[in-house]
Amino acid sequence: MRISRLRLQTFRNISFVDLSFSGDIHFFSGKNAQGKTNLLEALGMVSALRSFRAHDINTIIKQGDRQAQMVYNIEGVGFKSAEVSINLKKKGKEIEVDGERISRFRDFIGSFPTVVMSSHDIQLLRGSPGVRRQWLNLVLASSNQSYYDNLRDYHRLLAERNSLLKKFAGSNEMKAFEAGLADKAVRLFKVRSDEIPRLQRHLKDAYLQISPEDENVKMAYKPDFEAISREGYLKQLEKSREKDRILKSTQHGPHRDDLDLGLEGRKARDFGSEGQQRSLMIALKIAQSRFVEESNGISPVLLADDVLCELDDLRKSNFWHALGKGVQVFATGTEIPNEDDGKKWQVFTVRDGTFTEAD
Amino acid sequence: MTPTFDHLVKQLKKLPGLGFRSAERIALNVLVEKPENLTNLVEALESARLQVKRCSQCGNLSEEEICDICSDERRDVGLICVVEQVPDLVAIESSGSFKGQYHVLHGKLSPIKGVGPSELNLESLEKRISQGQCFEIVLALGNDIEGEATCHYIVDTIVDEHPLKVTRIGFGLPSGGNILYADQITLKSAMDGRRSYES
Ligand SMILES: [Zn+2]
Numbered sequence: 001m002r003i004s005r006l007r008l009q010t011f012r013n014i015s016f017v018d019l020s021f022s023g024d025i026h027f028f029s030g031k032n033a034q035g036k037t038n039l040l041e042a043l044g045m046v047s048a049l050r051s052f053r054a055h056d057i058n059t060i061i062k063q064g065d066r067q068a069q070m071v072y073n074i075e076g077v078g079f080k081s082a083e084v085s086i087n088l089k090k091k092g093k094e095i096e097v098d099g100e101r102i103s104r105f106r107d108f109i110g111s112f113p114t115v116v117m118s119s120h121d122i123q124l125l126r127g128s129p130g131v132r133r134q135w136l137n138l139v140l141a142s143s144n145q146s147y148y149d150n151l152r153d154y155h156r157l158l159a160e161r162n163s164l165l166k167k168f169a170g171s172n173e174m175k176a177f178e179a180g181l182a183d184k185a186v187r188l189f190k191v192r193s194d195e196i197p198r199l200q201r202h203l204k205d206a207y208l209q210i211s212p213e214d215e216n217v218k219m220a221y222k223p224d225f226e227a228i229s230r231e232g233y234l235k236q237l238e239k240s241r242e243k244d245r246i247l248k249s250t251q252h253g254p255h256r257d258d259l260d261l262g263l264e265g266r267k268a269r270d271f272g273s274e275g276q277q278r279s280l281m282i283a284l285k286i287a288q289s290r291f292v293e294e295s296n297g298i299s300p301v302l303l304a305d306d307v308l309c310e311l312d313d314l315r316k317s318n319f320w321h322a323l324g325k326g327v328q329v330f331a332t333g334t335e336i337p338n339e340d341d342g343k344k345w346q347v348f349t350v351r352d353g354t355f356t357e358a359d
Numbered sequence: 360m361t362p363t364f365d366h367l368v369k370q371l372k373k374l375p376g377l378g379f380r381s382a383e384r385i386a387l388n389v390l391v392e393k394p395e396n397l398t399n400l401v402e403a404l405e406s407a408r409l410q411v412k413r414c415s416q417c418g419n420l421s422e423e424e425i426c427d428i429c430s431d432e433r434r435d436v437g438l439i440c441v442v443e444q445v446p447d448l449v450a451i452e453s454s455g456s457f458k459g460q461y462h463v464l465h466g467k468l469s470p471i472k473g474v475g476p477s478e479l480n481l482e483s484l485e486k487r488i489s490q491g492q493c494f495e496i497v498l499a500l501g502n503d504i505e506g507e508a509t510c511h512y513i514v515d516t517i518v519d520e521h522p523l524k525v526t527r528i529g530f531g532l533p534s535g536g537n538i539l540y541a542d543q544i545t546l547k548s549a550m551d552g553r554r555s556y557e558s
Contacts, residue, residue, distance in 0.1 A: 160505075160508070173468070173470070175511070175512075176468060179508070
């Protein structure tokens with residue numbers, strides 16, 4: 001897919017912009033805190049209605065204003081063109097596609113995929129399992145709608161069960177919620193078991209294209225509990241009920257799963273050099289993009305926040321080669337990229353929330 | 360505005376679906392704009408309070424000890440359809456697809472919202488089942504996670520050892536559906552197509 005125009009109103013420090021995009025690669029250049037990342041954040045919100053950097057959506061609304069508005073014009077596979085408008089209000093979000101109100105967000109999520117690359121990505125290696133799980137869920141949910149439904153229901157059931165644990169509720173009441181929990185756990189386990197190897201294949205291919213060294217990259221599913229059957233997980237829940245009561249939360253299940261990322265059989269976060277880690281991060285995002293395209297037939301838009309400038313020349317040229325033609329890229333940086341990249345960037349200079357297209 | 364007026368708004372605001380603005384609008388309407396309606400409203404509230412209650416058998420609204428449906432001899436006492444709320448019962452009734460009796464739970468299990476088994480109208484369901492006249496329980500609760508958990512609880516705890524057929528109405532709706540949102544035709548086919556419940 002391709003974003004051809006973006007309009008923003010009272011979005012963070014941006015009062016109003018109306019940008020038309022020509023070509024496939026666009027660069028936003030400017031000093032820090034001028035609004036470059038805000039623009040990428042706005043572009044990313046079209047995928048899952050979530051910000052890649054803010055938990056509290058209210059911080060997006062420009063100070064002193066009641067709402068933030070985003071309008072995207074999108075061209076792509078499966079639809080000729082679409083105009084998507086998102087209205088963020090303090091009380092919630094409103095979405096319209098071609099003037100038609102979308103009342104259930106699940107029908108919208110994943111329709112317009114983007115992939116974000118930022119300095120925060122290193123947390124996928126160094127951070128807690130929760131960081132990797134969140135990324136995995138994002139990838140799987142944007143390529144499989146029933147995964148999104150199961151994940152949402154699983155977390156609601158988990159919250160209900162945890163609330164029962166705190167109240168020392170009877171086992172009949174516990175079982176009533178554990179039944180649903182086990183159903184969802186088995187489905188999440190199944191999708192993760194099936195899809196992680198497919199993601200791993202894309203990662204392996206992409207890493208070999210990016211890294212100048214000839215290492216093998218590995219991605220393995222590390223389930224906290226192998227929820228192969230409903231009965232198996234139900235038994236586990238019953239077994240850990242007493243302990244869960246003491247700790248006031250459910251100790252085992254898909255919400256504790258992890259991914260093992262490694263190079264040549266070693267964990268990348270322990271052993272990889274900085275260059276290897278950087279290659280791995282980029283390969284992960286290219287793998288994510290290919291995985292989503294393979295699943296939905298829509299090629300995601302790439303949003304690269306401040307990362308392309310930091311690559312050495314070899315990795316940079318490998319990156320463009322691996323990306324292939326036709327993928328739209330929005331990138332930010334403090335300096336306009338060298339012409340010797342051989343790339344014709346559409347360049348915007350960003351200052352204090354305003355955007356000027358360079359000639 | 361005045362202490363008594365503020366107190367009234369505060370009480371109105373406790374009603375479901377009313378925010379502060381709507382509560383204020385209602386208070387102004389009945390006191391100042393259309394005071395002629397107020398007497399009727401107070402009378403209606405007072406007589407409803409005295410006369411409308413839960414049917415002691417099924418939980419439906421009734422002005423007698425036993426509601427019209429429970430006391431209708433033409434209805435099949437062997438069939439009990441369990442619903443969450445009175446409006447669900449009304450929806451099924453108007454679809455004309457069910458000729459048995461009902462049981463209204465007045466909610467569904469939700470530990471987060473503080474709704475446990477003792478908050479639901481379950482004790483009288485247990486009593487009805489143990490009387491032995493009923494041979495089929497039709498579970499017509501929503502198919503969201505709380506609705507499913509409540510079905511599970513009823514089957515596990517209330518039906519338990521009783522030799523009953525338990526069925527679940529089919530839904531032409533996606534997961535998370537509430538039977539109130541279904542039209543009459545969908546409801547009728549959901550009732551006709553009810554399947555044996557598997558926990
Ligand atoms: Zn009754």
